[in-house]
Amino acid sequence: MxxxxxxxxxxxxxxxxxxxxxxxxxxxxxxxxxxxxxxxxxxxxxxxxxxxxxxxxxxxxxxxxxxxxxxxxxxxxxxxxxxxxxxxxxxxxxxxxxxxxxxxxxxxxxxxxxxxxxxxxxxxxxxxxxxxxxxxxxxxxxxxxxxxxxxxxxxxxxxxxxGCAVTTGAGTIFNAVKLTPGETVAVIGCGGVGLAAINAAKIAGASRIIAADPLPEKRALAEVLGATHTVDALADDAAMQIIDITGGGVHYGIEAVGRQASADLAVKCLRRGGTAVILGMMPLDCKVGLSAMDLLGGKKLMGAIMGxxxxxxxxxxxxxxxxxxxxxxxxxxxxxxxxxxxxxxxxxxxxxxxxxxxxxxx
Structure with a gap:
């Protein structure tokens, strides 16, 4: 027993x-x-x-x-x-x-x-x-x-x-997107998965690692783990802040919390040709999409189950x-x-x- x-x-x-x-x-x-x-x-x-x-x-x-x-x-x-x-x-x-x-x-x-x-x-x-x-x-x-x-x-x-958080977060960086040193990443949601993605992005040599979370204490943890910049995910201009920090948007926007708004932010902060990666378990009726202009800009959307x-x-x-x-x-x-x-x-x-x-x- x-x-x-x-x-x-x-x-x-x-x-x-x-x-x-x-x-x-x-x-x-x-x-x-x-x-x-x-x-x-x-x-x-x-x-x-x-x-x-x-x-x-x-x-x-x-x-x-x-x-x-x-x-x-x-x-x-x-x-x-x-x-x-x-x-x-x-x-x-x-x-x-x-x-x-x-x-x-x-x-x-x-x-x-x-x-x-x-x-x-x-x-x-x-x-x-x-x-x-x-x-x-x-x-x-x-x-x-x-x-x-x-x-x-x-x-x-x-x-x-x-077994889960690090495999998912780090695996997304190493396996799903195969980040090249010098590329940029925004991680939306700084729980276990998001923090692991940030740490892995540092290991992989990302040039800008932006952590977006509404809680100051989570943003502080992200900085310890390798975030070069932090943003309040609930700020009205959160996407523009990320675009300004990176001079045009990130190569990878990683959603790591499972909310519609965070998935939308992962898409909004992309540069031309960038990829939004959805990791969180969102409510079953949620949908994430790319606009016609996103598609014309070569942007991509993907899931990465368990990294x-x-x-x-x-x-x-x-x-x-x-x-x-x-x-x-x-x-x-x-x-x-x-x-x-x-x-x-x-x-x-x-x-x-x-x-x-x-x-x-x-």
């Missing part, structure tokens, strides 16, 4: 309860969870903005230690330190074989209908797994293609935030960046809390005044 934070009804927070885990199937890995970051994507399900079968366990940004593996697992072994990633990949679909693993729907990485569930309550009722992981639990039972082994010198709390990562390769490299002092994960983490404090942690996330909260398991 393991203690977990369970979502029973949207809008009513999480309930701490006991969950029983099945033995690993041939390609599955049982992990003792050591740390799990709290992400806005979880909130979309917890608050009911996005649907999900219930009851379920949220959490998808985690690190831990492999406890046991199935008979066919080749990639990790008991005792390995691992980071999990929600973009579990099958390895043989069109997206996987063309190098776009983040787009894989991962059907083969879930248990078949009618099979014994991975998780259930003490009474035998199944508990649904969210985003292939359900990491707000003392254990995770996941497919081997949803985790990767990392250097054991890496602290678990910092490793956890690599278009190749996580078995990317995550160990990001760990190496941290251990070498290039990637600043310490600034991204605002607090470390226990699982019993998870609802308070999500309340802070809703308020939006601090960066990442990380649940740390003993």
């Amino acid at each position: 393991a203690k977990a934070a369970i979502l029973e009804k949207p809008g009513e927070g999480l309930v701490i309860g006991e969950v029983e885990y099945a033995d690993p199937a041939p390609h599955e890995v049982l992990i003792d969870t050591k740390a799990c970051g709290l992400c806005h994507s979880d909130l979309h399900f917890i608050d009911g903005a996005y649907p999900h079968p219930l009851p379920c366990i949220p959490g998808h940004e985690a690190a831990g230690v492999v406890r046991a593996v199935g008979s066919e697992v080749k990639t990790v072994k008991p005792g390995d330190h691992v980071v999990s990633c929600l973009s579990a990949f099958c390895g043989h679909c069109e997206f996987c074989v063309t190098g776009r693993m983040a787009l894989c729907l991962g059907a083969d990485t879930r248990r078949a209908k009618g099979a014994e569930p991975r998780m259930k309550r003490a009474g035998g009722d199944p508990v649904n797994q969210m985003l292939n992981l359900s990491a707000l639990s003392e254990r995770m039972l996941i497919h081997e293609h949803a985790c990767v082994a990392i250097d054991k010198d890496m602290p678990f709390d910092r490793a956890a935030v690599i 278009m990562n190749h996580f078995p390769v990317d995550l160990p490299r990001l760990v190496d960046f941290y251990l070498r002092g290039l990637l600043d994960l310490d600034t991204i983490i605002a607090e470390r809390i226990s699982l019993d404090e998870v609802n308070k942690g999500f309340d802070k996330l809703r308020d939006g005044h601090s960066a990442r909260s990380v649940v740390v398991f003993d």
Whole structure:
């Protein structure tokens, strides 16, 4: 049995309860969870903005230690330190074989209908797994293609935030847009994802890195992580400020919060030929578009789910960046809390005044 934070009804927070885990199937890995970051994507399900079968366990940004593996697992072994990633990949679909693993729907990485569930309550009722992981639990039972082994010198709390926020933000810079040194970036929204994008843009050699956020404390964090300029995202002239700073607009406008207004700002601040990248989970009825003049100016719009990562390769490299002092994960983490404090942690996330909260398991 393991203690977990369970979502029973949207809008009513999480309930701490006991969950029983099945033995690993041939390609599955049982992990003792050591740390799990709290992400806005979880909130979309917890608050009911996005649907999900219930009851379920949220959490998808985690690190831990492999406890046991199935008979066919080749990639990790008991005792390995691992980071999990929600973009579990099958390895043989069109997206996987063309190098776009983040787009894989991962059907083969879930248990078949009618099979014994991975998780259930003490009474035998199944508990649904969210985003292939359900990491707000003392254990995770996941497919081997949803985790990767990392250097054991890496602290678990910092490793956890690599699993989503950093993979998405940094992956957008390194993978999705392949930023060339000297190009310019505006990042709208300075939460965990946005701060990681800013840090990665610094590593990649961007000449101007503009952080746009309505909160002064978030803009201050962005400067620590590499922003060369900051702008109040709610200012009437926010787009013009960014255009003036860059002498014509940015090469990349990155939306990292999931709001219509921030997506519109990412488009408005582009230079000719620039690209707006939408990372946030916006309300399902939102639309982002380019005008006729934008199109005549060669501007582009794209999504970059999970930073278009190749996580078995990317995550160990990001760990190496941290251990070498290039990637600043310490600034991204605002607090470390226990699982019993998870609802308070999500309340802070809703308020939006601090960066990442990380649940740390003993």
